[in-house]
Amino acid sequence: MDYELLKVIWWVLIGVLLIGFAVTDGFDMGVTALLKVIGRTDSERRVMLNTVGPHWDGNQVWFITAGGAIFAAWPVVYAVAFSGFYWALLLVLFAMFFRPVGFEYRSKMENDRWRNMWDWGLTIGGAVPALVFGVAFGNLLLGVPFELDAFMRSTYTGSFWALLNPFALVAGLVSLLMLCMHGATYLQMRTAGELHDRTRKVAALLAVVVAALFALAGIWLYAGIDGYVITDSVSVGGVMTPLDKTVAVQEGAWLANYSKYPLMMLAPLVAFAGLALTLLMSLANRGALAFVASSLAVTGIILTAGFSLFPFVMPSSLNPSHSLTAWDVVSSHKTLGIMFWVAMIFVPLVLSYTAWGYYKMRGRLTTDFIENNKYSTY
Amino acid sequence: MISENLVDLSRLQFAITAFYHFLFVPLTLGLSFILAIMESAFVMTGKQVYQDMVKFWGKLFGINFALGVTTGLTMEFQFGTNWAYYSHYVGDIFGAPLAIEGLMAFFLESTFIGLFFFGWDRLTRVQHLMVTWLVAIGSNMSALWILIANGWMQNPVGAEFNYQTMRMEMTSFSELIFNPVAQVKFVHTVSAGYVTGAMFVLAISAYYMLKKRDLPFARRSFAIAASFGFASIMSVILLGDESGYEIGDVQKTKLAAIEAEWDTHEPPAAFTLIGLPNEETMETDYAIKIPAVLGLIATRSTTEEVTGIKDLLVEHEERVRRGIEAYALLERMRGGDKADDVVAAFDALKDDLGYGLLLKKYTNNVVDATEEQIKQAARDTIPKVAPMFWTFRIMVGLGFAMFILIGLSFWYSIHHNVEQKRWLLKALIIFLPAPWISCEMGWFVAEFGRQPWSIGEVLPTHLAVSTRSVEDLYMSLAGFIGLYTLLLIAEMYLMIRFARLGPSSLHTGRYHFEQQASAGAAATQPAQAVKDPA
Numbered sequence: 060m061d062y063e064l065l066k067v068i069w070w071v072l073i074g075v076l077l078i079g080f081a082v083t084d085g086f087d088m089g090v091t092a093l094l095k096v097i098g099r100t101d102s103e104r105r106v107m108l109n110t111v112g113p114h115w116d117g118n119q120v121w122f123i124t125a126g127g128a129i130f131a132a133w134p135v136v137y138a139v140a141f142s143g144f145y146w147a148l149l150l151v152l153f154a155m156f157f158r159p160v161g162f163e164y165r166s167k168m169e170n171d172r173w174r175n176m177w178d179w180g181l182t183i184g185g186a187v188p189a190l191v192f193g194v195a196f197g198n199l200l201l202g203v204p205f206e207l208d209a210f211m212r213s214t215y216t217g218s219f220w221a222l223l224n225p226f227a228l229v230a231g232l233v234s235l236l237m238l239c240m241h242g243a244t245y246l247q248m249r250t251a252g253e254l255h256d257r258t259r260k261v262a263a264l265l266a267v268v269v270a271a272l273f274a275l276a277g278i279w280l281y282a283g284i285d286g287y288v289i290t291d292s293v294s295v296g297g298v299m300t301p302l303d304k305t306v307a308v309q310e311g312a313w314l315a316n317y318s319k320y321p322l323m324m325l326a327p328l329v330a331f332a333g334l335a336l337t338l339l340m341s342l343a344n345r346g347a348l349a350f351v352a353s354s355l356a357v358t359g360i361i362l363t364a365g366f367s368l369f370p371f372v373m374p375s376s377l378n379p380s381h382s383l384t385a386w387d388v389v390s391s392h393k394t395l396g397i398m399f400w401v402a403m404i405f406v407p408l409v410l411s412y413t414a415w416g417y418y419k420m421r422g423r424l425t426t427d428f429i430e431n432n433k434y435s436t437y
Numbered sequence: 438m439i440s441e442n443l444v445d446l447s448r449l450q451f452a453i454t455a456f457y458h459f460l461f462v463p464l465t466l467g468l469s470f471i472l473a474i475m476e477s478a479f480v481m482t483g484k485q486v487y488q489d490m491v492k493f494w495g496k497l498f499g500i501n502f503a504l505g506v507t508t509g510l511t512m513e514f515q516f517g518t519n520w521a522y523y524s525h526y527v528g529d530i531f532g533a534p535l536a537i538e539g540l541m542a543f544f545l546e547s548t549f550i551g552l553f554f555f556g557w558d559r560l561t562r563v564q565h566l567m568v569t570w571l572v573a574i575g576s577n578m579s580a581l582w583i584l585i586a587n588g589w590m591q592n593p594v595g596a597e598f599n600y601q602t603m604r605m606e607m608t609s610f611s612e613l614i615f616n617p618v619a620q621v622k623f624v625h626t627v628s629a630g631y632v633t634g635a636m637f638v639l640a641i642s643a644y645y646m647l648k649k650r651d652l653p654f655a656r657r658s659f660a661i662a663a664s665f666g667f668a669s670i671m672s673v674i675l676l677g678d679e680s681g682y683e684i685g686d687v688q689k690t691k692l693a694a695i696e697a698e699w700d701t702h703e704p705p706a707a708f709t710l711i712g713l714p715n716e717e718t719m720e721t722d723y724a725i726k727i728p729a730v731l732g733l734i735a736t737r738s739t740t741e742e743v744t745g746i747k748d749l750l751v752e753h754e755e756r757v758r759r760g761i762e763a764y765a766l767l768e769r770m771r772g773g774d775k776a777d778d779v780v781a782a783f784d785a786l787k788d789d790l791g792y793g794l795l796l797k798k799y800t801n802n803v804v805d806a807t808e809e810q811i812k813q814a815a816r817d818t819i820p821k822v823a824p825m826f827w828t829f830r831i832m833v834g835l836g837f838a839m840f841i842l843i844g845l846s847f848w849y850s851i852h853h854n855v856e857q858k859r860w861l862l863k864a865l866i867i868f869l870p871a872p873w874i875s876c877e878m879g880w881f882v883a884e885f886g887r888q889p890w891s892i893g894e895v896l897p898t899h900l901a902v903s904t905r906s907v908e909d910l911y912m913s914l915a916g917f918i919g920l921y922t923l924l925l926i927a928e929m930y931l932m933i934r935f936a937r938l939g940p941s942s943l944h945t946g947r948y949h950f951e952q953q954a955s956a957g958a959a960a961t962q963p964a965q966a967v968k969d970p971a
Binding site for chain 2: 115416
């Protein structure tokens with residue numbers, strides 16, 4: 060396979076892993092973020108936790124694998140983004156610490172303070188990463204203040220607080236509320252009774268709010284945010300580093316892809332259609348279909364962000380020509396090729412045994428079930 | 438130039454988070470197989486006690502596993518946050534095993550661990566048994582890929598420097614996988630994990646035996662752990678990874694430091710059992726030596742030499758000088774002079790580029806290094822001998838102590854009289870921390886002994902760090918230590934509580950505290966232990 064094609068394939072594969080993460084781990088993060096919002100009693104909260112109990116750990120591996128894949132296929136991005144967004148990433152990590160222990164330890168003691176403490180931990184573990192990922196994406200669209208020296212060492216000159224600008228916060232809210240909606244549709248499918256009714260209302264409400272915020276972010280991007288373009292003719296199929304091109308900042312450049320490749324318009328359309336269907340299916344009490352619709356919405360929203368940036372991955376506001384793009388952050392031709400085949404073999408395998416796991420654990424959980432199995436469930 | 442403080446703090450943070458992670462990993466590696474063996478016994482015999490064993494030890498497994506997952510997250514992302522230049526410089530080859538670990542092993546382990554805990558009523562017996570085995574296989578494959586990555590840091594085969602991209606790039610995937618250092622390390626490390634799992638089950642079962650409760654449960658657990666543990670400790674010792682220390686220059690240097698082998702001796706070299714290594718005089722004071730043993734262990738022969746530190750120093754100084762030339766050529770090429778003869782000259786010297794980069798600690802230009810700086814850079818290539826010498830001996834000493842304890846446990850267990858050997862049961866409890874101490878000492882030897890390199894002979898540690906401020910590091914370090922301490926307290930609290938409670942925590946009505954409770958209820962005595970923990 061030629062190098063240029065592999066570069067595009069790896070952009071797609073990393074997109075697949077990130078979407079896989081948002082669609083799977085996203086719903087369990089949504090569930091725990093809503094733990095104290097929807098769950099009124101201890102038994103209800105336990106029902107919520109146990110709907111994701113057998114799955115959250117496997118879901119979380121999408122996040123870990125996305126990290127590993129970026130390391131292997133886009134080492135420059137792994138280096139520059141993770142060290143630049145140091146505090147944002149540590150915040151995500153610190154918040155995520157509370158997930159495995161929260162799930163596993165919470166119900167091991169019959170003590171209200173103990174359980175309440177871990178419930179807060181789980182809430183943070185779901186909400187904070189969801190928010191920060193959106194904020195990070197918002198900042199990618201705005202450009203990030205970093206540059207590289209001749210030996211490819213990167214320096215980031217921004218601060219953590221600068222990440223929390225208005226546009227990025229809107230992006231963060233889109234991400235947080237989108238995953239909460241996603242979690243609510245999952246709960247809709249897996250719970251019964253009063254709790255179930257509440258999840259339907261929350262999912263329907265959030266679908267409307269997310270649609271409004273997503274539209275707001277789109278208008279903001281169109282009207283107020285400059286994009287980046289590569290201005291010299293680089294041969295994208297060759298060996299390149301981020302130092303080998305010239306980039307300019309241009310008004311409206313983030314929307315240029317949609318006129319260049321009209322098919323990309325499908326991404327925002329799928330996002331809005333997914334949100335509308337989430338609303339309708341929740342109102343119609345069709346939990347499984349609401350979850351499918353919500354998964355489509357999540358996919359569409361992430362793809363919209365990715366398509367707007369393409370081929371950029373992390374534009375540099377400090378020195379635009381040092382921006383990271385899908386053409387110049389990649390590993391060698393050989394590594395991309397090997398890792399492509401690894402992904403082709405293992406991603407389908409993972410999907411099939413994950414599906415088997417979900418199939419085996421299907422069905423609605425009730426508070427009665429929790430009370431009858433209180434020593435063997437979360 | 439990069440501040441020494443930043444480098445030291447970044448190293449400290451990595452060391453603390455890695456040591457902490459490895460408090461949980463070995464138990465996962467070992468206990469997962471013990472669970473699979475117990476469940477196999479259940480499926481084959483149909484005896485309820487074996488299923489109770491899987492569920493109870495599975496509970497403790499879960500308490501430990503949660504922190505293993507938590508701390509593992511840090512390991513995956515810390516290369517990027519704190520070792521950004523490292524990530525850029527070697528991501529092309531080092532990232533591959535990490536990504537494969539996720540896809541091939543971690544998904545397997547994590548997907549099936551959920552079914553292990555929640556699938557008892559949803560799966561057939563055979564399906565559940567399969568799930569348990571897949572958890573064990575997944576966690577051990579995870580270790581394989583991580584150790585392939587780590588083995589490559591010690592002995593970086595199958596990669597070459599590319600001056601255009603300023604990084605190491607993969608030349609051979611199979612050399613990466615079949616790196617002999619990685620293979621030896623894998624067997625040694627997972628076996629040490631199995632010993633940890635076995636010691637854990639032995640010590641806690643010994644506690645029940647000393648308390649004379651739940652004896653059939655404790656006896657069966659003890660017997661399985663003793664036989665599994667005995668096979669594992671034999672593997673740790675016989676396949677001890679000292680055999681890997683003759684492969685590659687960094688490993689040779691490490692061996693010389695571990696053994697305080699200052700001079701190269703006539704083969705086969707003597708083994709210094711104990712003594713006081715003296716860095717000043719480059720001698721080991723009061724050394725007690727056993728003839729020929731080191732040569733046999735390290736080279737598996739009586740004729741090959743074990744290279745001493747003094748000779749390594751001479752070799753390394755030569756390489757620093759060649760490294761300076763390589764660096765000068767690299768700068769010319771980066772500046773745009775890509776004439777064939779420049780590239781050819783660089784290619785001839787590029788294996789020594791890493792040694793040239795060692796000088797970056799002293800002078801940013803490298804080429805203007807003074808004689809004294811060159812000598813200092815060469816001296817930097819030898820890790821401090823005393824810490825290596827002692828940590829290695831603590832690891833090996835505890836290893837032999839466990840060999841004796843597990844051996845005796847196995848012997849008395851097959852002769853059905855282990856309950857009478859109360860001294861042995863007590864010793865097992867006292868030695869419960871031994872496998873963890875040994876494992877951590879082993880990692881200290883492997884990683885401290887790799888210094889000054891982050892990638893052996895390729896990338897010095899002080900160049901590998903991210904460009905962050907010292908304040909960032911103080912704050913993140915405080916965050917890690919604070920959170921990890923809180924989590925460890927919660928973990929130890931639950932672990933001790935459930936270990937004390939034993940299989941009664943399953944609430945089946947078949948075990949000690951519940952029977953005591955029903956007897957106690959008749960005698961109107963409150964039974965404290967059953968009341969609070971779930």
